[in-house]
Amino acid sequence: MEVYVSCSLTGGRQDQPLVAALVAHLEARGHRVLTAHLAHPEAMAQDAGLSPVAVFERDTEWLRACEAVVAEVSTPSHGVGFEVAYALERGKPVLCCHQAEVRVSRMLTGNPSPLATLAAYRDAADLLPQVDAFLSAR
Numbered sequence: 723m724e725v726y727v728s729c730s731l732t733g734g735r736q737d738q739p740l741v742a743a744l745v746a747h748l749e750a751r752g753h754r755v756l757t758a759h760l761a762h763p764e765a766m767a768q769d770a771g772l773s774p775v776a777v778f779e780r781d782t783e784w785l786r787a788c789e790a791v792v793a794e795v796s797t798p799s800h801g802v803g804f805e806v807a808y809a810l811e812r813g814k815p816v817l818c819c820h821q822a823e824v825r826v827s828r829m830l831t832g833n834p835s836p837l838a839t840l841a842a843y844r845d846a847a848d849l850l851p852q853v854d855a856f857l858s859a860r
């Protein structure tokens with residue numbers, strides 16, 4: 723599947739090791755991750771040469787092209803919240819993953835859309851089977 727992985731950049735990159743494990747896992751299972759660059763610790767620096775409009779146009783094109791979104795939502799992020807809403811409005815299934823102990827916005831936990839799924843996890847070993855189950859159900 724073509725998968726759009728979404729994660730916080732501007733507000734903090736503490737989830738980057740988990741995102742790297744997620745992207746590696748998805749690619750090993752034969753999925754194409756459109757946002758694979760987000761796995762890199764220097765993802766923001768890599769995009770620094772692009773204008774804000776270019777980032778917006780590239781990412782919204784990928785969101786329209788993808789078959790599913792896997793969003794890491796433990797760290798609050800304007801961009802991730804926007805991407806989740808943009809994808810849901812276009813009929814894409816979205817999995818919002820968060821560390822079990824963090825508090826997540828009620829604008830995500832309260833979303834009644836049948837396309838929106840939440841996954842609480844302890845670590846990558848706990849999360850990855852949940853991601854596999856989410857994608858296989860599509």
Ligand SMILES: O=c1[nH]c(=O)n([C@H]2C[C@H](O)[C@@H](COP(=O)(O)O)O2)cc1CO
Nearest residue numbers: 728729730731732733769799800801802
């Ligand atoms: O340079 C960037 N490149 C980029 O692709 N994004 C996208 C991908 C991420 O899923 C999301 C992160 O948004 P934010 O920077 O507000 O945390 O936005 C965000 C930025 C910086 O805002």
